[in-house]
Amino acid sequence: MYYDTVEAMNRAALEELQLERLKLTIEKARKSPFYKEHLAGVNTDDLKSVADVTSLPFTTKDDLRSQYPYGMLTRPLDDFVRLHASSGTTGTPTAIFYTQEDLDTWADLMARSMYCCGCRRSDVLQNMSGYGLFTGGLGIHNGSERLGMLTVPAGAGNTKRQIKLIRDFSVTVLHIIPSFALYFAQKVNEAGFDVKDMPWRIALIGAEPHTEETRRKVEEMMHIKAYNSYGLSEMNGPGVAFECIEQKGMHVWEDAYIAEIINPDTGEHVAEGEIGELVMTTLLRDGMPLIRYRTRDLTRFVPGDCACGRTHRRIDRIAGRADDMMILKGVNIYPMQIEQCLMSMPEVGQNYLIELITEGVTDQLKVKVEIKDEFFVEDMRALQGLQKKIAKNLCSEILITPRVELCQHDSIPKSEGKAVRVIDNRKK
Template sequence: MTYWNERYECMPRSELHALQEERLRATVSRVYHEVPFYRHAFQKLGLMPGDIQTLGDLVKLPFTTKNDLRDNYPYGLFAVPMSEVVRLHASSGTTGKPTVVGYTRHDLDVWAEVMARSLTCCGAGKHSKIQNAYGYGLFTGGLGVHYGAERIGASVIPVSGGHTKRQIMIMKDFGSTILTCTPSYALYLAEVMEEMGVSKDDLSLEGGLFGAEPWSENLRKQIEGRLGILALDVYGLSEIIGPGVAVECPVKEGLHVWEDHFLVEIVDPETGEQLPPGKYGELVITTLTKEALPLLRYRTRDITRIIQEPCSCGRTHIKIDRFQGRTDDMLVIRGVNVFPSQIEEVLFRISHTEPFYQIIVDRKGQLDELEVWVEISEDVFSDEIRKLEKLEEEIRREIEAVLGISVKVKLVEPKTIERSEGKATRVIDRRQL
C-alpha cells in the first residue's frame, strides 16, 4: 500500500486523539478572540474557551451554518487580517450571494497536503499525468486538485471543464493516467468517446478521483467499466477547505477523513443531537488547522454515517460512508422522504436503461406527483411497444418498492436528457412551495 504521508495517515488512534484535542483547543481560542460572531455566540451560551478541553466537550460548542457565512458576507468570519489572506474562493449559491472563503499561505499548504494524500490513494505519483477537468476559478475544485498534484510531483494537465471532444483528444495524445472531474462528467466523457470511436484501450488512464456530487456504487461500476479505471470518491466543500476533506482508498469501504485537520461528527438533522457511529445523519465538521476561516461544528447538510472499523489499507483515520444525498436535496413527496440516489440505485440495476435520468416533481391540486424520465438504450428504443411498456412497468414497480409511494415513469430516447460538464441537474421541482 502506498501512502503520501505515512506518519500521519497511519498514526495510532491515541496519538491522533491527543493531536486533535490540542488543535481543537487552539482553534476555539482563536475564534473566540479573533471572530466577533463566535465570541457573541459563546457569550450567549455562557461558554469560555477554557471550557473546551477534550473531544467530549465538542457538543458544548455552537453550530455554524451556511446562513451564518452569508449573514457575515464577505469577510465577517475571517480570523486573520486581509493582509494575511493570499487567496479568495467562493461557493456558488443557488440563491443570493455566494459564501466567501479565504486562505492564508498555511491554509493553502494544508489543502495541497490533504489533496496529495487523496490523489495518492487513487494511485497518483510523480510519474502520473493528471488531467484535471474540474473547473478553475472561484470554484475550489480545479485549483485544489492542481496544487495537490504538484505537491506529489505529478504532471498536471489543467484542462478545466468543458470542450469534451478536446478533452478526449488530450487524454489520448498526452497519455493522461489520472482523470479528475465530477462523476457525471466522467460518464459523459465515456459516452462521447464511444461516439468518436475512441476505445478505453486507446487511452493510458489508470485511475480517477471524482466528487462534487453524490454518486452511487452502480455509477462507479459504469465509469470503471467504460473507462477501464479505478474510480474513487473524493469529498470536500468550499467552506471547509475544498476537495480533500475525505477520500476513498482502493479498499472502497468508505471515505477516510483526514482527522488531523478535520474533526467530524454525525447529528440528527432535526434535533442537532449527536448520533453514535453507524447511524445515518448530517455530517458536521470542525476545522482544526484553518487560519483564515476556522469553523466550529459546520453543518454540511450532507447525509452519511461514521464507520469506525479499522481499514485493511492501514490508514487509521475513521471513514464516512458514501453520501446518501443532502438534507436540502431531499424531496418530501406526500410525507415521504425521497433522495435522488435511491432512484439512481434502482435504475442502475435494470438493463436496457442508460445512466442518465431526471426527476420531475409537480403538484396537481393538493397532491404531489413524482415522474422519473429514464433514457433507454438504442437497442430497445425501436423495439415493439409491448416490450417498452413492460420495461416501463418494471422500472415503476422497482422504484415504488424502494420509495413506498406511487410514481410515474417516462421512457425517453437516447441523448434526450441534457448532459452536464459539472454537477448534474437531477431534480426539477415545479411545485410552488
C-alpha cells in the same frame, strides 16, 4: 505519503491530537469578530475529550452570510492571499479566505488524498476541470503539483485537445466530472481510439455527486479506476475526504477536521452508521476556522475498519441535502434514499415522482414509478407482484410502506431544468 505518521495513527492518539488542535482552533477563532461573540460562553478547559465538541454551538451558512465579507477572519485582511466565493450574482454570496499557510495545508491534504487512491509522483495528471472561483480547479491543481505529479492544466471542454494532450503526454490520472467522463469515453471511441489503449489508469470524479452505478459505468466505459471524494469550499475545497483503493467510503482526514453526523432536526448525533447531516470543524485552518459547521450534506459513517490500514473514519457517498428532508409520521426520509432504492431495481425506468398527501388525519407517502417497457406486461398478477416488491424494498430503506403506483415509460411529465421529484400536497 503521510501514512505512517498520521493516517494510520491509533484512534486514541488521533483523538488526543484532535482535542489539542480543537482547543487551539477555538483560541484562534476568537480573534474573529464572529467567534469572539459566538464562543463567549466557552471555556476550553471544559473540553476533556474530543467528544465534548458537542458542547460547542453550531455555525451555519447563514452565519457566513451575515458575516460577509470579513466577519469570520482571524487576521488582518493583508495576511490573506486567496479568496474563493460562491458564484451568485444575486443574494449574499459566501466567501472563503485563505492565508498562505492555509493554502499550504490544503495542498498537503489534497496531495495526501491523491496518494491515498494510488497517485504517485511519477504520474501525469490532466486537470479537466474549470479553474477560477470554483475550488475544484485550483485545489486539484495545487495538490497535484505538491505531490510532484506532472500537472497539465487543460481546463474544461475541448474534447479533441484533451485527447491529444492525454496521448502526447501519457496522462495517467484524470480529474474529470463523472457526467463528462461518460460523454468523453464516447468521443474517444468516435475519434477512433480504443479506451484500453489510452495511458490513463485513475479518474478522480468527486467534483459532482453521483451514484455508485455511475462510477461503475465510468470505470467500465473508460477502462479506468474511478475514485470518489468529498469537499466543500467552507472546508478549503476538495481534499476533505477521499477514497482509498478499497473504494469503500471516503476517509475523512481527522487530523485536519472533526466530523460529526447529526439529526438535522434535533442537532443530536445519530446512531453509528445512520444517515444524517455532516457537521465539520476545521483543526488546521489559520485565517478562517469554522467550528461545527453545518454542511447540509447527508451521509453516514461507514462502520468497521478499512482494509487499507488507515484509521481515519470513512463517510459514505453524499445521500442528498438536509434541506431536502421530509418528515412523515415522525420519520426522516430523504428523496435520495428512495431514488437509490428504485434505481437498484432492474424493472424500474428513469423517472419517478414522490407525493405526500393527507388522507383523513394521517399523512401518506405515494410513489409513482415508471416501469421499463419489457416489464410493463398485461399480466396483472405480475404487475401486482412488482408493485409489492417495490413497496417492500422501499419500506426496508425508509421504514414506512408507501403506496406504489406503476406507470408506463414517459408517462410522468418531465419538468424543464432540475427535475421535480417531490410534491407536498399535505394539509398543513
